[in-house]
Amino acid sequence: MSTAHPRYERAVRRAQADGRIPALSVALLRTDRDPWVLTVGDSGDPRRPLGPASRFRIGSVTKTFTAVLVMQARDDGLLDLDQPVSRHLDVPAHGDATIRRLLSHTAGYQREPHGDVWDTLIAPDAGRLLAELDRAERVLPNARRYHYSNLGLAVLGQLVAKLRGGTWAEILAERILGPLGLEHTTVDRPDEAVVGYLVDAYSDAARPEPPVDLGGVAPAAQLWSTASDMAAWAAFLTDPRPGNKVLDPATLDEMRWPLTTTDESLWAAGFGLGLILQPEGGRVVHVGHDGAMPGFLAAVYGRRGGEGNPGGLGCAVLGSSGTAGQTNELVHELLRLAVETDPAEIQPWRVAAPAPAAYRSVLGRWWSEGSEFVFAWHDGRLQARAAEAPADRPPATFRPLPDNQDILRTASGREVGELLRLTRDESGAVVRMHWATYRFTRRQEGFDGGLASDGPG
Structure with missing residues (x-):
C-alpha cells in the first residue's frame, strides 16, 4: 500500500x-x-x-x-x-x-x-x-x-x-x-x-x-x-x-x-x-x-x-x-x-532519433517582433517557444501539410491553427520563416529589415 x-x-x-x-x-x-x-x-x-x-x-x-x-x-x-x-x-x-x-x-x-x-x-x-x-x-x-x-x-x-x-x-x-x-x-x-x-x-x-x-x-x-x-x-x-x-x-x-x-x-x-x-x-x-x-x-x-x-x-x-x-x-x-x-515516477530521458534532415536547419534561436524564440525537435515534432516563456508553458507544436513539408500547421500552443512557412536558400537551408505571417530571422531585425545592432539608419 x-x-x-x-x-x-x-x-x-x-x-x-x-x-x-x-x-x-x-x-x-x-x-x-x-x-x-x-x-x-x-x-x-x-x-x-x-x-x-x-x-x-x-x-x-x-x-x-x-x-x-x-x-x-x-x-x-x-x-x-x-x-x-x-x-x-x-x-x-x-x-x-x-x-x-x-x-x-x-x-x-x-x-x-x-x-x-x-x-x-x-x-x-x-x-x-x-x-x-x-x-x-x-x-x-x-x-x-x-x-x-x-x-x-x-x-x-x-x-x-x-x-x-x-x-x-x-x-x-x-x-x-x-x-x-x-x-x-x-x-x-x-x-x-x-x-x-x-x-x-x-x-x-x-x-x-x-x-x-x-x-x-x-x-x-x-x-x-x-x-x-x-x-x-x-x-x-x-x-x-x-x-x-x-x-x-x-x-x-x-x-x-x-x-x-x-x-x-x-x-x-x-x-x-x-x-x-x-x-x-x-x-x-x-x-x-x-x-x-x-x-x-x-x-x-x-x-x-x-x-x-x-x-x-x-x-x-x-x-x-x-x-x-x-x-x-x-x-x-x-x-x-x-x-x-504520491507523485508519478520521473521517467528517465533517453536518446531518440534526430530531427528529419528537412528541419534540422530550423532548430535553434530565431527572432520576431524584436523577441527571441527557440525552435527544437522533441517527441517527434517541431516545437517552438518564446525564449522568456515560463518553463511550465507548453510549447507550440507543428505538423507539415501532407503535400508540402515547407508549410506546417500549428497543432497546439501559441498561434494554434496558423501556418508556419519556411524559406530556404540555394543549399536547402531554412533562412527565413513566417509564422502567422510574422517574419522570423536569425538576427534581431526591425520591421523594416534593419538590424537592431546597427542603430539608427
Missing part, C-alpha cells in the same frame, strides 16, 4: 464526520497505481451494507454524458454546434438557441422546465417537455452570460434521441456505458441504491428523501452510479486513452476549452461544452461536474497538467446527504493529495 493512502483515508473520514454524511463512497483512479476505493458510513438499508458496489444518484454529473452524446453526433455529421435547436426539434418557442449555447449554459433558458417540479416531484415526459417550451422563460438574452439550466441540457438529450432514433437512455447505454464498461451506471434506481437523506441542521436526525424520476429531464440529472465507475468517467473526460471508441481526444479537448466564466467577479471556475473547469494554479485544471438530487451530492473530476500528474487521474466522491458541501470540496482535495503525496 502506498504511504499516501492513509492521507486519503483521513481526508475522507474527516469529510464524512464533519459533513455528517450518512454514506460516503470515494474512488481515485490513475494510470500508474491500483484503483483506490473507500466507503464510510451506512447505506440506510440493513439488507445491503455499504460497500464499493453501493449506488448513489449522481445528479447533474449526468449532463457530462449528454454533452458527450451531443459531441458524438456532431463528429458523425448529424448536427452543427452553431445550428439552432429548431433545425432538429419542432419546438414552440426558444428554438433559436444554438446547441453550443445550450451546452455552455449561455442560451438564457430558465433553470427548470415549466411548472413547480421540485414541489410536485413530477417531471414532464419528453413529449411534454418540448411541447411546453413556450411556457418556459428566456430569462436572459442569448449569449449574454452564464445561467445554469437543467432545461437546456434536457432539450439537448431529446435532440440526440431524435437524431439517433431511440430514447436517450438507449443511446446512452449503446454509445457510452457499454463501450466504456460502466456497467454499474444506470438510469433506473438499482437494488444496490443507498438511501438519500436530508440531515437535520440542529440535531443528528436525518429524514429519507423521496425518490424522484425525472422523465423527460433525465438527460440533465437522472443517473445512478458507483464511485469507481465515476472515477473512470472522470479519467476519460480528462485524459482519454488512445484508441477509445467513444470520442476523439481532440473533441474532448474542444469540450474542455472554457467558453464562459461562472462568476464574472471571481473567475474561479469556467464552463466549456458541458464541463466545469476549475483552475488550480500552475497550469493545472480540474475537469468534471458536480451533481445534486434530493438526498444526494456528487463530485466527479479529473486533473489535467501539473508536476507529478501520472495521467488518467480521476476522482469521484458520492454522498447520501443533500446538504454536505464537504462532498464537493473533498474531490479537489484528493486530486491535489494524489500528486503532492
Whole structure:
C-alpha cells in the first residue's frame, strides 16, 4: 500500500464526520497505481451494507454524458454546434438557441422546465417537455452570460434521441456505458441504491428523501452510479486513452476549452461544452461536474497538467446527504493529495532519433517582433517557444501539410491553427520563416529589415 493512502483515508473520514454524511463512497483512479476505493458510513438499508458496489444518484454529473452524446453526433455529421435547436426539434418557442449555447449554459433558458417540479416531484415526459417550451422563460438574452439550466441540457438529450432514433437512455447505454464498461451506471434506481437523506441542521436526525424520476429531464440529472465507475468517467473526460471508441481526444479537448466564466467577479471556475473547469494554479485544471438530487451530492473530476500528474487521474466522491458541501470540496482535495503525496515516477530521458534532415536547419534561436524564440525537435515534432516563456508553458507544436513539408500547421500552443512557412536558400537551408505571417530571422531585425545592432539608419 502506498504511504499516501492513509492521507486519503483521513481526508475522507474527516469529510464524512464533519459533513455528517450518512454514506460516503470515494474512488481515485490513475494510470500508474491500483484503483483506490473507500466507503464510510451506512447505506440506510440493513439488507445491503455499504460497500464499493453501493449506488448513489449522481445528479447533474449526468449532463457530462449528454454533452458527450451531443459531441458524438456532431463528429458523425448529424448536427452543427452553431445550428439552432429548431433545425432538429419542432419546438414552440426558444428554438433559436444554438446547441453550443445550450451546452455552455449561455442560451438564457430558465433553470427548470415549466411548472413547480421540485414541489410536485413530477417531471414532464419528453413529449411534454418540448411541447411546453413556450411556457418556459428566456430569462436572459442569448449569449449574454452564464445561467445554469437543467432545461437546456434536457432539450439537448431529446435532440440526440431524435437524431439517433431511440430514447436517450438507449443511446446512452449503446454509445457510452457499454463501450466504456460502466456497467454499474444506470438510469433506473438499482437494488444496490443507498438511501438519500436530508440531515437535520440542529440535531443528528436525518429524514429519507423521496425518490424522484425525472422523465423527460433525465438527460440533465437522472443517473445512478458507483464511485469507481465515476472515477473512470472522470479519467476519460480528462485524459482519454488512445484508441477509445467513444470520442476523439481532440473533441474532448474542444469540450474542455472554457467558453464562459461562472462568476464574472471571481473567475474561479469556467464552463466549456458541458464541463466545469476549475483552475488550480500552475497550469493545472480540474475537469468534471458536480451533481445534486434530493438526498444526494456528487463530485466527479479529473486533473489535467501539473508536476507529478501520472495521467488518467480521476476522482469521484458520492454522498447520501443533500446538504454536505464537504462532498464537493473533498474531490479537489484528493486530486491535489494524489500528486503532492504520491507523485508519478520521473521517467528517465533517453536518446531518440534526430530531427528529419528537412528541419534540422530550423532548430535553434530565431527572432520576431524584436523577441527571441527557440525552435527544437522533441517527441517527434517541431516545437517552438518564446525564449522568456515560463518553463511550465507548453510549447507550440507543428505538423507539415501532407503535400508540402515547407508549410506546417500549428497543432497546439501559441498561434494554434496558423501556418508556419519556411524559406530556404540555394543549399536547402531554412533562412527565413513566417509564422502567422510574422517574419522570423536569425538576427534581431526591425520591421523594416534593419538590424537592431546597427542603430539608427
